[in-house]
Amino acid sequence: xxxxxxxxxxxxxxxxxxxxxxxxxEALIEQKVETIFGYPGGAVLPIxxxxxxxxxxxxxxxxxxxQGGIHAAEGYARVSRKPGVVxxxxxxxxxxxxxGIADAMMDSLPLVIFTGQVAKNVIxxxxxxxxxxxxxxxxxxxHNYQVQDLEELPRIVNEAFHIAATGRPGPVVVDIPKDxxxxxxxxxxxxxxxxxxxxxxxxxxxxxxxxLREALIGARKPVVLTGAGILxxxxxxALKSFVSNYDLxxxxxxxxxxxxxxxxxxxxxxxxxxxxxxxxxxxYECDLLINIGGRFDxxxxxNLQHFAPNARIAHIDIDPAEIGKNVPTEIPIVxxxxxxxxxxxxxxxxxxxxxxxxxxxxxxxxxxxxWHNESEDVILPQYLLxxxxxxxxxxxxxxxxxxxxxxxxxxxxTFNRPDRWVTSGGLGTMGFGFPxxxxxxxxxxxxxxxxxxxxxxxxxxxxxxxxxxxxxLPVKIIIVNNQALxxxxxxxxxxxxxxxxxxxxxxxxxxxxxxxxxxLHGYKMESIQEIDRxxxxxxxxxxxxVIDCRVVQQENVYPMIAPGKxxxxxxxxxxx
Amino acid sequence: MNRVTGLLSKRQFNIESISVGRTETDGVSKxxxxxxxxxxxxxxxxxxxxxxxxxxxxxxxxxxxxxVARELAMIKVLTTPQQRGELQAIIEPFRATVIDVxxxxxxxxxxxxxxxxxxxxxxxxxxxxxxxxxTGLTAFTRGQQLHQTEVKPYSILN
Numbered sequence: 095x096x097x098x099x100x101x102x103x104x105x106x107x108x109x110x111x112x113x114x115x116x117x118x119x120e121a122l123i124e125q126k127v128e129t130i131f132g133y134p135g136g137a138v139l140p141i142x143x144x145x146x147x148x149x150x151x152x153x154x155x156x157x158x159x160x161q162g163g164i165h166a167a168e169g170y171a172r173v174s175r176k177p178g179v180v181x182x183x184x185x186x187x188x189x190x191x192x193x194g195i196a197d198a199m200m201d202s203l204p205l206v207i208f209t210g211q212v213a214k215n216v217i218x219x220x221x222x223x224x225x226x227x228x229x230x231x232x233x234x235x236x237h238n239y240q241v242q243d244l245e246e247l248p249r250i251v252n253e254a255f256h257i258a259a260t261g262r263p264g265p266v267v268v269d270i271p272k273d274x275x276x277x278x279x280x281x282x283x284x285x286x287x288x289x290x291x292x293x294x295x296x297x298x299x300x301x302x303x304x305x306l307r308e309a310l311i312g313a314r315k316p317v318v319l320t321g322a323g324i325l326x327x328x329x330x331x332a333l334k335s336f337v338s339n340y341d342l343x344x345x346x347x348x349x350x351x352x353x354x355x356x357x358x359x360x361x362x363x364x365x366x367x368x369x370x371x372x373x374x375x376x377x378y379e380c381d382l383l384i385n386i387g388g389r390f391d392x393x394x395x396x397n398l399q400h401f402a403p404n405a406r407i408a409h410i411d412i413d414p415a416e417i418g419k420n421v422p423t424e425i426p427i428v429x430x431x432x433x434x435x436x437x438x439x440x441x442x443x444x445x446x447x448x449x450x451x452x453x454x455x456x457x458x459x460x461x462x463x464x465w466h467n468e469s470e471d472v473i474l475p476q477y478l479l480x481x482x483x484x485x486x487x488x489x490x491x492x493x494x495x496x497x498x499x500x501x502x503x504x505x506x507x508t509f510n511r512p513d514r515w516v517t518s519g520g521l522g523t524m525g526f527g528f529p530x531x532x533x534x535x536x537x538x539x540x541x542x543x544x545x546x547x548x549x550x551x552x553x554x555x556x557x558x559x560x561x562x563x564x565x566x567l568p569v570k571i572i573i574v575n576n577q578a579l580x581x582x583x584x585x586x587x588x589x590x591x592x593x594x595x596x597x598x599x600x601x602x603x604x605x606x607x608x609x610x611x612x613x614l615h616g617y618k619m620e621s622i623q624e625i626d627r628x629x630x631x632x633x634x635x636x637x638x639x640v641i642d643c644r645v646v647q648q649e650n651v652y653p654m655i656a657p658g659k660x661x662x663x664x665x666x667x668x669x670x
Numbered sequence: 671m672n673r674v675t676g677l678l679s680k681r682q683f684n685i686e687s688i689s690v691g692r693t694e695t696d697g698v699s700k701x702x703x704x705x706x707x708x709x710x711x712x713x714x715x716x717x718x719x720x721x722x723x724x725x726x727x728x729x730x731x732x733x734x735x736x737x738v739a740r741e742l743a744m745i746k747v748l749t750t751p752q753q754r755g756e757l758q759a760i761i762e763p764f765r766a767t768v769i770d771v772x773x774x775x776x777x778x779x780x781x782x783x784x785x786x787x788x789x790x791x792x793x794x795x796x797x798x799x800x801x802x803x804x805t806g807l808t809a810f811t812r813g814q815q816l817h818q819t820e821v822k823p824y825s826i827l828n
Contacts, residue, residue: 233676237724257724291727415718418711 114244115144115275118208119151121251121285127179129153129170129536131163135183136223137210140275155536155561160187162529162558164194168203169493169530172516174537175326177204177258184210184272185223189230193523195265196234200520201349202326204263206254211240213273227269236264244277248285256287261294262413263326294412298429303437306384306408306425310340311444313382313406315451318342319365319394321431322349322519323387323411329432330354330512333386336435339443343455345373347388348504349519356488356508362455363464366394367655368501371462371667374655376455377402378662384408387431390420391520400660410434464505465669467649471621475499475574475645478625479506482544482572485630490514490542493531495551496522498580501651503546514541525554531569532561542570542633549575549602559612562638570633571640573605576647584650589657598647609640618642673723674701683707683716687806689741698727702808704784732811739809742779743787744769748798749776757797764790775800783807 118141122130130152134142145154157163160182167178178198182191188209198205212221231238237257239250247270254266310316324333330353337344337360344354345365354361363370365377374396377383383405388394390409395401401421408425409417417426427434466476479502482490492507493516494500500517509515516534518526531545552573562569574580582597609616615637619625625643632639652666671690678685684706693700707713713731720729749757754776758768761778764786770777780790784807791802 229672232673233680289724292724413722415715415722419715422711 112279113140113144113275114247114270114277114279115140116147117244117247117279118251118270118275119144119148121248122179123148123151124285125177125251125255127152129155130179130181131155131157131167131170131533132179132181133157133160133163133183133187134181135187135210137184137212137272138181138187138208138270138275140272141181141208141210141270144275153536155532157529158557158560159555160190161193161525162532162555162561164191164205164207165197165523165526165529165555166533166536166558166561167205168194168198168201168526169516169533170537171198171203171205171263171533172530173491173513173534175328175513176537177206177255177263178533180205180207182207182209183223184212184227185225187223188225188227188269192230192234193521195231195267197518197521197523197526198265199234199236201518202263202322203265204258205265206251206258207265207267209267209269210275211269211271214242214271215273217271227267231267234265235267236262238267238269240269241271241274244274244279245284247274249287252285253287253289256289257292261292261296262323262411262416295414295428296412296430296433298410298427298434298437300437302425302427303434303441306427307438307441307444309382309406309408309425310384310446313446314448315380316340316342316382316384316446316448317362317376317380318344318354319377319383319385319388320344320346320350320353321386321388322347322353323431324350324353324435325387325512327387327412327430327432328512329387329430329435332432332435332439335439339439340446341448341452342384342446343376343452345369345376347391347394347519348517349515350388351504352509352512352515353387355510357510360452362459364504365661366391367396368505368651368653369394369655370459370464370505371653371664372455372458374653374661374664375458378660380405382406382408384410386410386435387412389413389416392420395420395661396655396663397658397660400662462667465652467646467669469622469646471623473619473622473625473643473645475502475576475649476506477622478572478574478643478645479503479546481625481629482546482633483507485633486542486544490544490633491516491531491534491538492544492546493517493527493534494546495524495527495548496581497524497548497551498576498584498649498651499546499548499574500527501581502574505651507546524548524551526551528552528569528571529555529558531571532558532567535567535569543568544633545569545571547571547573548580549573549577549605550579550599552605553603556608559609559614559640563613566638568636568638570638573640573642574645575602575605575642576645576649577602578647580647580649581651583647587648587650588654605640605642614638614640616640616642618644620644671699671701673725674720677719677723678716681715681719683712687741687804689806689808691808700808702806704807730811732809736812736815737809738812739783739807740781741784741787741805741807742781743791743802743804744777744779745791745794745799746770746775746777746801747794748774748800750774753797757794760793761790766790
């Protein structure tokens with residue numbers, strides 16, 4: 095097994111005796127893991143012992159609940175574009191991670207999650223803290239493993255990182271029985287891997303690229319839809335060149351925000367359920383729709399029958415299963431978004447015959463901008479989000495939960511740069527935003543990180559304030575506090591005849607005191623004047639802060655495509 | 671296996687049968703599905719979703735291919751001793767065999783494509799079926815692909 099020229103070890107005696115957990119730690123070092131989001135427990139005691147011995151090799155982040163840890167790992171992964179590494183114990187440790195795993199699966203975030211498992215000889219006996227992690231995580235992971243033999247461990251770890259981070263990124267679970275991490279072994283385990291069933295197509299087919307170019311040249315009403323695939327591929331610059339080569343109008347999915355500069359004159363705003371009029375009408379009326387790295391989610395398309403009814407559809411996606419899943423596609427391009435754009439950019443630029451179209455979109459943009467009510471004193475959430483943009487020069491990393499505050503952030507915090515926007519899109523997870531902000535701040539220490547959260551969602555994971563206290567991470571938490579589950583309330587108002595069933599939460603903790611209890615600065619703001627006077631100073635300080643902004647409760651997110659309606663049937667397009 | 675069946679139920683595909691078994695290569699299993707799909711798009715999704723699984727090495731749609739397909743069924747039929755000869759005569763053209771006989775029943779084993787199995791079951795039904803077990807279809811493409819005339823149900827061979 096060794097080349098004969100190498101000196102022979104003295105009958106293996108000099109080799110260090112280690113455990114399976116040490117093997118895991120070595121594999122993590124080999125993967126250049128810097129940060130681990132983990133929570134110890136019985137089944138991972140051997141792993142934690144190995145981490146103790148490997149002191150200094152990693153920054154171990156200890157959340158106060160596993161869900162906080164995994165959302166932090168997601169924020170870390172989104173901002174750093176590196177896999178987030180999570181450790182949890184068996185049973186409840188693993189089940190507390192489920193929401194985060196499902197969230198990462200929906201939003202294609204690379205995570206490698208190690209769960210402890212009870213020892214192999216008691217698996218299947220309903221042992222203490224046993225849960226069927228493989229069974230539970232199978233439908234919500236890109237792949238999962240249970241380590242059956244110590245020898246497999248390094249190979250599996252390498253495969254897990256490879257699978258999580260390549261192709262369409264996603265979460266990979268590695269379930270490690272306690273006896274395996276505790277087994278003592280003598281070194282020399284092979285770790286090369288072989289994945290015959292996993293060879294993502296990352297380069298575009300040149301014929302399809304030519305087909306797209308031909309379609310572009312013939313198009314009178316083209317539009318580009320940007321998805322998160324561009325961000326995962328690091329394709330922002332390539333996209334800008336592509337768009338300028340053909341002078342194309344651009345709209346975006348929720349998760350694609352930042353792939354194209356929000357202040358660009360050809361950007362129409364976000365499309366979808368709460369997208370702009372100009373963006374949604376461009377999808378409805380276009381004759382060529384080029385979707386780059388988006389997945390035609392139902393919140394984007396509205397009723398599929400009315401989606402881009404006259405358009406030829408071109409779809410660039412690294413996951414072939416996304417192409418044609420929801421929308422029949424004429425020009426499928428299976429590829430990494432950047433590589434496809436690079437290929438397109440190698441072709442001669444062309445001037446399209448689309449002046450009339452561009453003009454129409456421009457006039458839609460001017461005539462139907464986002465609008466909201468005005469106020470002289472009480473805080474309107476839209477005003478707040480616009481203000482946050484101004485005060486951070488649009489450079490902050492912004493994270494959110496799901497709901498009204500998320501939509502207002504997407505609408506009013508114009509993202510001009512990639513990887514600044516961390517939100518729970520597909521799964522729509524309350525309690526995501528704040529812990530994700532922690533992970534984002536760990537990944538990007540120099541940026542201002544603002545967690546925009548609702549008063550409902552914040553209460554789901556607010557125990558992670560401990561991490562701000564412990565590490566002095568300068569995350570700014572802005573609670574868009576309408577004392578309600580705003581989006582639920584909005585739907586009840588619109589579609590359930592104002593029967594506000596359990597969506598008004600007017601009993602709340604004193605968030606300022608909560609912050610203080612965790613040793614953080616807490617602020618409560620109830621007027622525009624307070625925002626104007628104080629928010630800038632708070633956001634630009636190097637201290638963490640919790641800012642409880644009391645906003646108008648009855649404010650709704652507009653425009654809106656009501657459920658079941660097509661993208662041309664928006665309501666609330668203009669001020670009544 | 672779990673991944674694949676879970677996936678199919680999650681994506682709401684209608685499976686008529688699945689059969690799984692080892693192949694000539696160590697560590698590689700082969701699964702044969704008979705699936706009821708509405709249209710080409712659904713079929714394409716089905717095959718793409720299977721392909722997406724890390725452990726799936728290859729997916730082929732052999733619906734329109736020349737194939738050899740077999741399933742095995744065991745049928746326990748109620749019989750009086752007098753009826754045994756009669757039953758023998760029924761199953762003989764199907765090249766089925768009797769694998770167990772008792773005072774009031776007889777167990778018959780049949781191998782063949784699903785239509786053949788169905789046909790024999792229908793003939794036996796009037797005698798009273800006590801128990802019935804089918805393995806589901808497993809299939810190969812033929813060594814030589816001739817022009818296809820007969821329309822088969824959709825199936826996917828992996």
